[in-house]
Amino acid sequence: MTDVKELVLTIVRPLVSYPEEISLTIEESDDFMEYNLSVHPDDIGRVIGKQGRVAKAIRTIVYSVRTKGPKKIRLNIVD
Numbered sequence: 001m002t003d004v005k006e007l008v009l010t011i012v013r014p015l016v017s018y019p020e021e022i023s024l025t026i027e028e029s030d031d032f033m034e035y036n037l038s039v040h041p042d043d044i045g046r047v048i049g050k051q052g053r054v055a056k057a058i059r060t061i062v063y064s065v066r067t068k069g070p071k072k073i074r075l076n077i078v079d
Contacts, residue, residue, distance in 0.1 A: 004065055004073060008035060011058055016043035033071050035062070038078040047077055 005024055013019045018040035027034045039047055048055045055077055062075050 004033075004035065004062060004067075007065065008037060008058070008062060008075065011061065012037065012039070012047060015046050015054070016040065017046070018043055028071075031071060032074045033067070034074045034076060036076045036078050041079070044077070044079050 005026065008024055009022065012022060016022065016039055021040040021043075023038040025036045025038075027036065037047070046054070047058075049057075059075050063073055065073065067073060
């Protein structure tokens with residue numbers, strides 16, 4: 001799953017002002033691989049975007065990645 005992690009980090013790094021404070025943790029449940037993205041409080045608006053458009057675009061790209069097994073990917077933006 002490091003490919004998905006690197007994909008998320010590659011997309012998010014240019015968007016934020018504090019790239020060193022990006023944190024991406026992975027939690028595994030029965031149905032999902034949950035990626036919890038946390039950024040500096042000043043950068044939350046940049047990652048979410050107006051009316052959630054940037055977050056929706058990031059999720060569309062991440063969800064299109066094919067994974068092995070039945071688990072789906074879920075991206076959570078934690079504030």
